Amino acid sequence: MRIVLDTNVLISGILNPHGAPGSILNAVLNEEVTVLVDDRIxxxxxxxxxxxxxxxxxxxxxxxxxFLECGLPPITAGPTSAAISDSDDIPFYEVAIAGGADYLVTGNDKHFPAGQLIVSPRTFLEILRRPT
Incomplete structure (x- = not known):
């Protein structure tokens, strides 16, 4: 599964390894998911x-x-026409689209267009832990 991690999720996961963001970082470490990045991210x-x-x-x-770079080479993302209220979040959305991410995991979903791509850390963990 390919994801883009918003910075707030990365920081929260490092600071609190026992919360949902920390569990996501464990999934990354265990190679259950691959994090997509570009140079801006x-x-x-x-x-x-x-x-x-x-x-x-x-x-x-x-x-x-x-470690985050070792999964895949950085994505080359083009500009998006989506309405994103915080310009700092644009690279995350662009990489998610260009890289074919399954999810963009963020604690600030209000900054992104509504849709199935954008999920909270807790929702992503529920998806990840569903039986296949």
Whole structure:
């Protein structure tokens, strides 16, 4: 399964490994899902993870980013015509569309167009854990 992780889900998963976002990161580590990224998303991940309030060492941040990059090469995404209220969220939607993501997992679904692609961390876990 291919997903795009909004930055808020990545950060929440690292800070709280026992919550829904943390369980999603475990699924990524266990190769149950593949995270789609592009250079813009990796740059945002890096910028946010390196904020002083999180106190993550730079080598830890680089390890996280390298792991996320190892699944697939970065996606080349074109512009979207979708109405997205927060311009910082546009790359996530564009990569989800261009990369054929099954889901874009975010804690801020109000910023994205309504549809089946956009899901909360809890909803994604329910989908992931459904029997096949």
């Amino acid at each position: 990796l740059s945002e991940y890096r910028d946010v993870l390196l904020r002083p309030k999180f106190r993550f060492p730079e080598d830890y941040v680089e390890s996280v980013l390298e």
